[in-house]
Amino acid sequence: MAALSEASGVSVRYGGVAALTDVDFAVSAGETVAIIGESGCGKSTLGRTLLLLQPPTSGTVRFRGEDLTALPARALRQRRRFMQMMFQDPYASLNARMTIGETLAEPLVVHGLATWRTARPRVAQMLARVGLDPGVTSRYPHEFSGGQRQRIAIARAVIAGPDLVVADEPLSALDITVQGQILDLLAALQAAQNLTYVFISHDLPVVRHIAGRVAVMLGGRMVEQGPPAEVFATPAHPYTQALLAAVPIPDPALARARMATAAALPAATPAPPNACPFVPRCPAARPICTESMPPLRDIAAHRRAACWLNEVPA
Amino acid sequence: MTETLLDIANLHVRFGATTAVAGACLHVSKGEAVGLVGESGSGKSATILAALRLHPPNARISATHLTLGGHDVLTLPQPALRRLRGRFAAMIFQDPLTALNPLLTIGTQIAEVLTRHRALSPADARRQAAALLTQVGITDPARRLAQYPHEFSGGMRQRAMIAAALAGDPALLIADEPTTALDVTVQAELVRLIAGLQRQRGMGLLWVTHDLALMAGIVDRVVVMYAGRVMESGPVAALYANPRHPYTIALLESLPRLDQGRGRVLAGGPPDLTRPTSGCVFAPRCSARMPRCMQAPPMFAAGDSHVACWLAAPAGAEVAA
Amino acid sequence: MAPYPPTRIDLRQRLLPPAWPQPGRPAHLLGTDNVGRDMLSRIIWGARISLAVGLSAALLGAVAGSVLGLCAGFFGGAVDAAISWLINVQLAFPFTLFAIFLLAVFGGGFLPVVGVLALATWVNFARIVRSQTLSLRAQDFVTAAHAVGVGAPRILRRYIFPAVLPSIVVVASFSAAQAILTEAALSFLGVGVDPTIPSWGAMLNLGRNYLQTAWWMATFPGIAIALTVLGANLMGDWLGTRLDPRAR
Numbered sequence: 001m002a003a004l005s006e007a008s009g010v011s012v013r014y015g016g017v018a019a020l021t022d023v024d025f026a027v028s029a030g031e032t033v034a035i036i037g038e039s040g041c042g043k044s045t046l047g048r049t050l051l052l053l054q055p056p057t058s059g060t061v062r063f064r065g066e067d068l069t070a071l072p073a074r075a076l077r078q079r080r081r082f083m084q085m086m087f088q089d090p091y092a093s094l095n096a097r098m099t100i101g102e103t104l105a106e107p108l109v110v111h112g113l114a115t116w117r118t119a120r121p122r123v124a125q126m127l128a129r130v131g132l133d134p135g136v137t138s139r140y141p142h143e144f145s146g147g148q149r150q151r152i153a154i155a156r157a158v159i160a161g162p163d164l165v166v167a168d169e170p171l172s173a174l175d176i177t178v179q180g181q182i183l184d185l186l187a188a189l190q191a192a193q194n195l196t197y198v199f200i201s202h203d204l205p206v207v208r209h210i211a212g213r214v215a216v217m218l219g220g221r222m223v224e225q226g227p228p229a230e231v232f233a234t235p236a237h238p239y240t241q242a243l244l245a246a247v248p249i250p251d252p253a254l255a256r257a258r259m260a261t262a263a264a265l266p267a268a269t270p271a272p273p274n275a276c277p278f279v280p281r282c283p284a285a286r287p288i289c290t291e292s293m294p295p296l297r298d299i300a301a302h303r304r305a306a307c308w309l310n311e312v313p314a
Numbered sequence: 315m316t317e318t319l320l321d322i323a324n325l326h327v328r329f330g331a332t333t334a335v336a337g338a339c340l341h342v343s344k345g346e347a348v349g350l351v352g353e354s355g356s357g358k359s360a361t362i363l364a365a366l367r368l369h370p371p372n373a374r375i376s377a378t379h380l381t382l383g384g385h386d387v388l389t390l391p392q393p394a395l396r397r398l399r400g401r402f403a404a405m406i407f408q409d410p411l412t413a414l415n416p417l418l419t420i421g422t423q424i425a426e427v428l429t430r431h432r433a434l435s436p437a438d439a440r441r442q443a444a445a446l447l448t449q450v451g452i453t454d455p456a457r458r459l460a461q462y463p464h465e466f467s468g469g470m471r472q473r474a475m476i477a478a479a480l481a482g483d484p485a486l487l488i489a490d491e492p493t494t495a496l497d498v499t500v501q502a503e504l505v506r507l508i509a510g511l512q513r514q515r516g517m518g519l520l521w522v523t524h525d526l527a528l529m530a531g532i533v534d535r536v537v538v539m540y541a542g543r544v545m546e547s548g549p550v551a552a553l554y555a556n557p558r559h560p561y562t563i564a565l566l567e568s569l570p571r572l573d574q575g576r577g578r579v580l581a582g583g584p585p586d587l588t589r590p591t592s593g594c595v596f597a598p599r600c601s602a603r604m605p606r607c608m609q610a611p612p613m614f615a616a617g618d619s620h621v622a623c624w625l626a627a628p629a630g631a632e633v634a635a
Numbered sequence: 636m637a638p639y640p641p642t643r644i645d646l647r648q649r650l651l652p653p654a655w656p657q658p659g660r661p662a663h664l665l666g667t668d669n670v671g672r673d674m675l676s677r678i679i680w681g682a683r684i685s686l687a688v689g690l691s692a693a694l695l696g697a698v699a700g701s702v703l704g705l706c707a708g709f710f711g712g713a714v715d716a717a718i719s720w721l722i723n724v725q726l727a728f729p730f731t732l733f734a735i736f737l738l739a740v741f742g743g744g745f746l747p748v749v750g751v752l753a754l755a756t757w758v759n760f761a762r763i764v765r766s767q768t769l770s771l772r773a774q775d776f777v778t779a780a781h782a783v784g785v786g787a788p789r790i791l792r793r794y795i796f797p798a799v800l801p802s803i804v805v806v807a808s809f810s811a812a813q814a815i816l817t818e819a820a821l822s823f824l825g826v827g828v829d830p831t832i833p834s835w836g837a838m839l840n841l842g843r844n845y846l847q848t849a850w851w852m853a854t855f856p857g858i859a860i861a862l863t864v865l866g867a868n869l870m871g872d873w874l875g876t877r878l879d880p881r882a883r
Contacts, residue, residue, distance in 0.1 A: 048778075053781055077786060080781075080784030087778075093776050094776055095776045095779075095793070097878070097879065097880060110786065160784075
């Protein structure tokens with residue numbers, strides 16, 4: 001199946017710092033792919049690069065087969081109707097000086113799907129679909145709770161009928177009971193509008209249950225990919241193992257036992273230039289890991305990993 | 315009986331028309347770790363701010379009992395209160411970047427607490443500060459003391475803030491969501507660190523959080539708040555294994571778990587805190603709602619736990635509300 | 636509105652103090668100046684020139700400076716480099732002095748004076764608007780607008796401009812004051828708007844020579860300027876609040 005969105009050999013550098021290094025990543029239509037990793041691993045940068053909100057320093061980004069980096073600004077803006085974004089903090093991502101009605105009508109108007117006047121019924125319909133009172137269009141973002149604001153931000157992302165939605169930590173600013181409600185809403189919208197989600201998260205238990213595929217990032221590189229059930233059961237990268245070992249367990253006895261036995265993970269320090277970025281913290285590091293970065297290779301059906309442990313027998 | 319560090323009974327906190335806390339009870343004994351858990355708007359933050367009298371000036375506070383180290387917090391004169399904060403009860407915050415002064419080195423900030431509360435000479439304070447950094451797992455303390463907060467990573471800053479909090483050798487450590495902004499890997503290390511320090515020093519720990527999973531391994535007792543009221547409190551093992559209050563049950567069930575399901579969704583939202591409610595505040599969202607819930611339930615004893623729910627009524631005798 | 640023509644000279648009534656301490660006269664409520672002109676009448680007449688010049692110059696400077704600042708901060712790159720260069724040149728080179736020199740050579744009048752004063756104030760606006768736009772541009776709600784597909788003109792108009800407007804209003808209020816005072820200096824040099832009509836700045840300048848003997852000559856125009864600036868500031872605050880839905 002042809003990829004809906006695809007990054008090939010993408011690197012992003014800010015000043016002298018590499019945020020992404022030679023990343024290949026593809027999403028098929030209808031999929032939910034999660035990107036996980038610690039802060040600074042490049043997962044948000046990759047999400048923004050897929051939408052060309054962050055132009056890559058090198059490499060190509062395709063959407064529906066079309067090279068976005070080659071498009072003129074105006075054409076790129078027209079494509080944005082089909083690829084949208086959701087942000088972590090719905091208060092920061094909504095314009096505090098625009099009413100809800102204007103915020104939601106805006107995608108329709110800028111893409112020529114409606115005028116400010118004719119957008120009204122569709123805005124009301126959308127509000128009802130995300131579980132809000134359709135009569136709130138003249139109110140401002142600060143008049144809503146965090147969960148309601150995230151519903152507004154979601155409505156804005158899907159109202160123009162996109163194919164792809166990149167959701168950057170859409171739950172982490174929300175209370176646990178609200179998170180569940182928003183996940184239900186995202187699932188319902190996906191079913192109704194045949195959406196493709198790229199779900200950027202650090203919450204492994206959530207990812208385990210919503211994603212069809214998970215991509216693990218570290219130091220601006222892709223280090224493991226596969227179905228979450230398999231990746232989380234038998235992680236092929238020591239970094240994925242470390243992430244899993246850090247997931248809090250809501251069981252007092254188990255949590256205590258693990259805290260007493262688990263070895264402390266050394267603090268993250270920069271790795272040598274060509275080394276695997278996990279070398280300073282890796283319990284299984286070998287000399288080769290400091291000498292060269294392992295390539296991302298197929299290790300089983302639907303599974304890929306970038307670790308020398310899978311390549312060279314000890 | 316062990317020494318009581320913090321004792322709050324029937325605390326009410328109001329901001330204008332909003333009732334943030336309505337009748338909360340909480341106590342922490344020496345060497346005990348208590349988890350105060352609730353979602354936003356539960357009143358957990360207002361409760362701990364009132365406990366240190368750090369609440370904003372427009373808050374109106376009343377309590378039948380509010381003591382810190384045996385002192386009545388609400389009537390204590392300012393200088394004595396200031397000595398109590400930092401020396402007796404220290405606090406660590408969610409965001410160390412706003413809690414630390416960006417213009418002073420880490421060493422200066424820790425040494426300041428030491429000279430103020432422990433009357434150490436500058437040289438002794440410096441030595442002590444280095445020792446504290448080592449205790450919180452910061453390597454190369456001599457170099458780190460001369461650095462500014464922005465030169466520390468998020469996890470390291472949080473460690474430095476813990477060191478500054480420990481400098482006054484407090485009997486009670488209040489941690490207000492200290493790991494929320496951090497990566498899970500760093501979070502796990504910090505939780506382990508704080509739990510270890512608490513045991514070593516025999517401190518009381520009040521761990522304020524919205525994360526039921528994270529605190530499971532470090533607290534002895536849990537207090538669950540919702541809409542300004544305590545719903546349930548009890549020993550950690552009993553509360554996780556056998557939660558009594560429908561809200562506690564819903565909260566635990568809503569947690570997604572790696573090994574189990576995605577979690578059940580609790581519909582609806584918390585009540586409007588500006589409107590007085592006569593019945594149980596959780597009743598509108600409760601799956602076990604009964605006619606009796608039109609009346610607010612008192613705290614019932616149920617085993618070692620206390621539960622504010624009519625479901626617990628037949629099982630236990632009523633305790634003083 | 637004024638009790639006397641502002642230019643009527645009456646040497647017999649010169650340097651009269653204000654009405655309340657003796658030996659003032661109720662006829663000249665705020666006293667008279669060194670050639671016997673009524674202070675109150677001159678202040679009322681002066682308001683016309685000072686307010687018109689001050690507000691026009693601030694408005695012109697605000698429009699020019701804000702547009703340049705928005706463009707520099709939002710588009711970055713070569714646009715920013717060019718505008719930042721212009722700002723630095725303006726700050727380093729005494730253009731205003733040069734313009735005053737031109738005024739002195741080729742004569743004054745309302746429009747040239749307003750133009751020169753705007754030349755002096757636009758930098759205030761450009762600098763603050765540019766720096767605020769730079770930080771706003773990186774914020775989530777602006778990125779969100781890009782992600783939706785909103786074009787640059789609408790982002791500038793509906794997202795960034797409303798957020799910097801409160802600062803523009805504040806800068807405008809003190810720029811108006813600055814313009815009123817600079818106009819005074821111009822009047823003093825004889826290149827003001829109209830030498831026959833008094834302006835507050837010119838009166839203040841004249842009064843400076845009589846500070847020891849006739850304090851009212853400098854004090855009342857000074858109070859008039861201060862009240863105007865205060866009023867402009869209050870209005871700026873009020874506007875800033877009105878424009879922010881969170882503060883309503």
